[in-house]
Amino acid sequence: MSNDYYNNKVQEIAPQYLSLSFEQVHGNWAHYLPAILDKPHATILDVGAGVGRDVSHIANLLAKRNQEDNQCRVYAVEPALQMLQKGQNTTQGQNVHWLQDSLPALDKTTRLEISFDLILLSAVWMHIPVSQRSRSLRKLANLLKPGGKIVVSLKFGMTAQEQHERKMFDISVEEVEALAQNLGLFSKLESQNKKDQLGREDVYWQTLVLQMPDDGTGAFPFIRHVAINDGKSATHKLALLRVLLRIADGHAGAVLRREPSANGDRVILPLGLVALYWIHQYKDLIDHHGLFQTPNKSPNMGFMKDNGWNQLTHRTSADFRIGNLFVGADAKALYRALSASAQNIKKMPCKYITLTNSDTRVFEVDAKTVRAKDSLFLDLDSLTKWGEFSLPETTWLALNRYACWIEPVLVSEWVKTMASYQGNQDFSSSDKQHLLYQALEWEEPKRSTTGVRQRFDTLASTQQMHCVWSAKTLKRKYDIDHSMPFSRWPNNDLWNLVPSDSQINNNKRDKLPSEKTLNAAKERMQHWWASAWLNENNLNQKQRFFAEANIALPGLSAQNDSIDDLFEALLLQRGRLKGMQQLSEW
Structure with a gap:
């Protein structure tokens, strides 16, 4: 963003901005505000707050509510010092906290250790260079509460001169939504084109409201933490989350029962089903695409045994699905592959996925020994023989409800993880990573009749x-x-x-x-x-x-x-x- 331009033009720009009301500019999403402001501890952040028109309006709404127990806080971030000072004058006497800060780092804002119910990004996105947009949106997403919203207003129709003077860049709705999806955000609202309220003929605006899913339990932030922030010495953690997501999304009947526990109810699944889907997603990645799943240059993983996995190289991931029958040598090999996978799941991701800042394991495995036979029909009964897999009901519900938003995050992180491994160095460049995305496409049921x-x-x-x-x-x-x-x-x-x-x-x-x-x-x-x-x-x-x-x-x-x-x-x-x-x- 060109701070010099806005500092030098503040006396000209301020009256223009203040000539428009909040409703004129933000009427297409303002209906979300009352529910946010009614929360007793709501926190609101305006990034690129300019001369304070929007935060002043929000602070006024809060003051009119006059609720004794309402401890809402409004924060305004502005990188241009002269604009910030004008904003402080605009909101003098109001409950607005100003910070001189800027994207993509937002260092001062982050150090507040506050998460927000609403983040407003009005007429800001076009100032962010393309190379900084992914990091900027990631930073904003990290500042969101579960269920929190990011409102992004997008400006179109900028002239070349304006872009040069104000350091603006081309933007698109599709780009923002794609970045949001990779961060586990979903688009709550996409407004239609809106004419510029200052009367500029070629200028028009669109608004996006992005939301962090919330199941009311905090399970989604935990899933997101494991997917994005947790350390990964191999792809095991991502693999387990994706397996559980696929089961939650497609196999509601897989729940054997629910059990109470000290920290809330838990969902019990057949361990054999988790192991089957584990094989399903790794099969083509390793055997067909030859992609390494650990940092070293050894392709072998703990579940790839000679008498199991390596006897099934002629099979594809599509074969490992409910309703299929394995016989003879293939059945015996699958029995052993399922057993090895179950043990690997227990010893690797389940051991190392813990609650944040705790040693408490999130997932539990009660594995049983299963003797290989020459016939294996893949159904719920047979897959229960390997034992049981337990997870918090809150996590199960989050995976069940938000699968279509969680999966892009898992896939994106898996691609980044694989691209960083020595054995996959041919795919480390950004122009080759689309091949990793293709390799990670889940083998869906064929739409065949x-x-x-x-x-x-x-x-x-x-x-x-x-x-x-x-x-x-x-x-x-x-x-x-x-x-x-x-x-x-x-x-x-x-x-x-x-x-x-x-x-x-x-x-x-x-x-x-x-x-x-x-x-x-x-x-x-x-x-x-x-x-x-x-x-x-x-x-x-x-x-x-x-x-x-x-x-x-x-x-x-x-x-x-x-x-x-x-x-x-x-x-x-x-x-x-x-x-x-x-x-x-x-």
Whole structure:
């Protein structure tokens, strides 16, 4: 930022800024203010506060509330001394604390050891050079309370002369949102283009409200701390967090039970499932991409045993999923790979992930010895044989609710970690790191309906088929629809694929069926499940059908074989997706 320009022009600029009201400039996000100001200990920071118009308005609002127990504090940061002094005059007698400080370091502000409910960045972002933006937003994110918001107003239409004089740089909404996502922030509001209130014809503004997720427990900041700040001698910690996130996001039915403890309830998962996903995410990284996961130049990790992992080099990550059957030598090798992975999880990340400033371990493992056999069907029952994995319920809920915001942070940190390792020196340059991101792409279920279509066509040759949603008779032209939209929740399980009229499916697209719509389709959906997959003549299909459903949907036991219970769980999952993602209903 050009402090000299603003110091020299303060007498000209100040009247312009003060001629506009707070509502004129910030009306598109001001509706968030009352809830923040009602907090008894709210803290608010204005970075680049200028001549104090905005902090003066906020301080006035606080004064009008006149709540005896309200100890809100307002801080104003301004790098240009003359602007700061003018701001101090503007807010004289008000409860505003001024600091001469600047991004990206914000040294004086950081030394206050205060975190903030609201950080305002009004007409500042374009002053920050591109090379300093990632660090600047990271610094601001570190100053946020859980649930806190950063308001960023973005200026567009700057002339070349203005950019030169004021040291401004080109900006974009997409850049800010991408940086925010990598820091675990999500975009709460993105305003439409707004005309410049000072009447400059080519100038317009956009506002972003970025928020730090908050589950009300502090679990999200802990996860973020492990992902971003914690020491990493290998990628184990990131791997475990990502495994747990993927289970929380996609396998609500994986919870064996909840147990009370002195520090709150804990969630119990099958250790074998954690180990399976551990293998799933490391498999292609190591065997296919050849990426090192430790700082030294040895590719071997503790779970890569000759009689287990190294016997499965012909397999890909896609093979290690619920509902798959391993037989013969592959089954025995997988038994051993799961056992080795379970022990590695126990001895490495679980041992070293502790509560902040404490030796207390966050995750607990109760491992059991499992003898290798020549057949292994991957379902909840079989994966429980390896023992149990325990984590705080608050952490589970944070992973469950905020998966789409946490995962980019984990992936970003994993890329940085791998790029720093000696064995991955070919990928250390920034122009090569996109290859690391590609390698870390999670092997999602394939969006394929081929097998289900074949089953439909077989049934259609001997009986009349109907659209699950409309009851229309289906003939040659039909679709296989994901009842829970695949684009919002990637699930290609048998229970989630249903026959649909093509026009109906086109109308539904990626919308979430309403509870009323789903209930209306219950009888037809259950008839399709029973006729397609639950025929006693094909026990393998039935076994796969319930294995997938019982671990993906909430509240089902591993032994469930009731489609009535399955449908009730589907209704629960529908509600979860609606609540977490606010999807449009159909």
